[in-house]
Amino acid sequence: GENVGLHLPTLSVQEGDNSIINCAYSNSASDYFIWYKQESGKGPQFIIDIRSNMDKRQGQRVTVLLNKTVKHLSLQIAATQPGDSAVYFCAENISPNAGNMLTFGGGTRLMVKP
Amino acid sequence: DSGVTQTPKHLITATGQRVTLRCSPRSGDLSVYWYQQSLDQGLQFLIHYYNGEERAKGNILERFSAQQFPDLHSELNLSSLELGDSALYFCASSLRAGAVDEQFFGPGTRLTVL
Numbered sequence: 001g002e003n004v005g006l007h008l009p010t011l012s013v014q015e016g017d018n019s020i021i022n023c024a025y026s027n028s029a030s031d032y033f034i035w036y037k038q039e040s041g042k043g044p045q046f047i048i049d050i051r052s053n054m055d056k057r058q059g060q061r062v063t064v065l066l067n068k069t070v071k072h073l074s075l076q077i078a079a080t081q082p083g084d085s086a087v088y089f090c091a092e093n094i095s096p097n098a099g100n101m102l103t104f105g106g107g108t109r110l111m112v113k114p
Numbered sequence: 115d116s117g118v119t120q121t122p123k124h125l126i127t128a129t130g131q132r133v134t135l136r137c138s139p140r141s142g143d144l145s146v147y148w149y150q151q152s153l154d155q156g157l158q159f160l161i162h163y164y165n166g167e168e169r170a171k172g173n174i175l176e177r178f179s180a181q182q183f184p185d186l187h188s189e190l191n192l193s194s195l196e197l198g199d200s201a202l203y204f205c206a207s208s209l210r211a212g213a214v215d216e217q218f219f220g221p222g223t224r225l226t227v228l
Contacts, residue, residue, distance in 0.1 A: 032213050036219075042222075043118075043220050046216050046217070089156075100147070101172055104158070106156050107157075
């Protein structure tokens, strides 16, 4: 797939276990954060977002935690499934008042073992 | 399927050449964004257009230019191509230009410069 060759940190989990993917962001002024999932051969796909006035947001099987003090974001996936295998990127909007410009983290490859 | 279409899917060309990548946003979306995904730089924002006007510019080289047409499709022009321009180029679209507008990504164009 297109992400082969990228030197990404890899998280390997057993099917059914919970996964936690971490991300450090760069700009303390960022006020909007998004997690994207990118499967091989596809473009990034929105998973969940969070505003800086929140510290936790839950979706279906996914939870995003935001710690502004240490500029850290995490994505928790409950009951990980083989279909969750992909590269996960966090993104921050660093210029909310000057266009919708996203800065992406380096990505983490999630591998789910059946 | 995000509803964003990109053509061509693959493009192979030689150094020094010029290519044009095309993007059609989701129906009703007014914003178009271009991103470059390379092995060593990850996903990088290039440029954002809203309703035909440039709204934000990221790490876009002077050899690259883009425009958004009245029918809202967009083209990214890459000239004087170098080996290092080989990458995946993604287009995304969103309804408006707000910081929290979800961006929907197309499948990408893989550019190989030989």
